[in-house]
Amino acid sequence: MITDADTSRAYWHCTAITRSAARNFYYGISLLPKDKRVALCAVYALARRIDDIGDEPAPPAEKRAALDAARRALSEMDTAADPVLIAVADAARRYPIPLPAFTELVDGVALDVEMDLTERRYADFGELVRYCRRVAGSIGRLCLGVFGCRPDPEAPRLADALGIALQQVNILRDIREDLTVGRVYLPQEDLDRFGVRLALDERGRLIDPEHRLAALVSELAERARWWFGRGQRLLPLLDRRSAACCGTMSGIYRGLLDRIAADPTLVFDQRLSLSTRHKAAIAGRALLGVAR
Template sequence: MDKRIMQQCEELMKKGSSSFHRAFDGLPSPRREAVHVIYAFCRMIDDSVDEPDNSLYTIYELRDSFRNLGQAEGHFIWPALRWLFDTFPQLEREPFLLQMEGQTRDLTFTHYETMEQLETYCYLVAGTVGEMLLPVLRDDHNEEAQAAGISLGIGMQLVNIIRDVGEDLRRGRRYVPLDIMRRNGYREQELERGEVNEPFVAVVHELRREALAWFEKGLANVDTYPPESGLAVELAAAFYAAILDDVEAADYDVFRRRAYVSDEAKLQMFRRTAARYADKGRAAAY
């Protein structure tokens, strides 16, 4: 393992998501480094579509290099990924390819009609991350845990969609499904104008319920993970769920303000969750 390469992956994770970095920072090696590599590559995939002018690769170049990983050169991510698959041979490549397939949808499919369409997209771009992480976070192959990891990823992506409504509109995208808007009496013209009213709050509440239902499924078997991995998964879920609370605290204005969770709030969540895991450890010792 090249420490310099691993540090570059970690820096990309820190820059992209301080929440994820903090949640998974307590993992033992090599699990921790593996999460850094996975996140770094997913960040590059996302940036290749969302910020193409600042990306070294197009999404198609990333996909081609990944498919020919043994020969890929020119960036630290390629030797990092080779290390990842060598270190965790149970890790499959299909979720990475599906992740890229999902991101390419953003280039052509930008307005969603139904919740079913949105959930398919959420699986491709985020549920797959759960599939990537599972062989890194635990040593066994557990189908229930795999389903839970996918569910947690879908829930997190729904939180992203709530948080980024305004930002996505500026990119010409509407992930909020039209059927949910119609059901709650919120018009597309109101969305385009960034109107926060009772129907819009109802839309956010419905999406929030959907997200939290996926979170519940995602955490159903977290106690079967190794303790450090379980703690990391719970922290990531808690940090993301707290974004929804900040949306509510800001009166649902996701058009002009990006919701966030303060470092102090994250620290409090960490202390509460870590204390509970410490209590579990003491109970197991008796």
Template sequence: MLDRDLAQACKIMMKQGSSSFYHAFKYLPRQEREAVYVIYSFCRLIDDAVDEPEASPYSLQELEQHFSHLKQAKGHFIWPSLRWVMETYNLNKAPYYLQMSGQRLDYAQQKYATVAQLEDYCYRVAGSVGEMIVPILHPAPGQSVVESGIALGKAMQIVNIIRDIGADQKLGRRYIPLEIMQLYGYTEHDWENQIINDPFCRVIQHLINQADKWFEIGLAFISSYPTKSALTLRLAATYYREIIEVVKENKFQVFERRAIVTNQRKNKLLLQLTKF
């Protein structure tokens, strides 16, 4: 098992960073749960290095350098924690580098033109997380299982993009492809002025439909997982998908209001998933 203090540090980081993930993954057996905490914490550091560099202990370049020389890395609880998880599960480093390459895109590209660009971004920053976690949760994941994990990550990233439209706009970012906006007659002028009209709702629904396709693929092999791992993935997907329902209840006001799934609502979803 991971050292108690290291495990606690990673647990706190996950609990503070993502209520949905924390509530979903806490039902795993201890070793798997701690491994997920470690992976989440490293991804959080990568994300913070880009979005909140003034508060981050490392730059993205420093994180990559330390990860490349993981055996020698020190100075933060994440390095011994990562050594433990990589060695315990004999993990491939490739998805972690992919994650960093996706976050690096935020330096170079603030607005997206095509659906293909958006899908590539979603794969890098979130599909990669699916690749990281599947070997923790599944005893013998084949390529189809790995691809379903990637799809689940991409679905969740679409939800993130919808939920965070207002916050991202303040940072000068627009992840919604111009290609989709033009399809429904929603202009860049409308976007800059935070217009919520029928074309905007159609744009968001288009993204929701894509996310739902990826959610379906993401859960296609759920029956092949151990029971607790399967419950965890279903919970994570359900909690995230519920954010969309809150967006709809808020009448698609995503510029000024962040959709939040309350703990009470999560508990109801948990009961629905486990009542049988």
């Protein structure tokens, strides 16, 4: 039997994971009331566990087995003794969290495992969006379950769009890092259209002698802006502190996108991040309700 003390320890465990592993995410959720903050930490901790399966240096067969185990754990959450699952199960009793979205995340990570095994590529942007919807739109919908919002049938789709926007920023920021492990998320159709063949030089820097990759990244950054524009229509449907949380998380990623759009070559040899001061300023504006 799970006691209140077990649940409190489970939330503490999830909060510790979130604070250490997700600084951008924690900047946003620190603006929430405690009950919502710890619920989102539980959501993050489980999502991170699932996502990490795809990134671990393990054979694909082991990753598939781990994903199968994750699916079983999701179906047995109410009887689990694992602290992350205890916290998520409790949060789901308190808030209308769409738990099937975790299964979508598992399916998205399974695509990463397939990519590792077969060197699979995304043929076009539509196919990439379907992947982003699984691995990031699902997170948007899970967060919305905790935030709550005014009744609007569009709300889940707007949360989905915001998650897709954030994932596109991740993809642009991590082109070089992903390529070092054999992953390519840029749609093949776009690579072909710009005549880009992704490759690294001897220093591990992306090669772009004719500036075609920079031009492609610039175009894809504008595409991501469209998704941000759609997703940020969610904010007026949220209460003030939830809107501040959501606005902070999206604002940090918009800040990264602005840097990439201003100089696409920045992603060629580094993993971009914003300074603590810049993030704090974004959080302050979001809390004051100032649109970025």
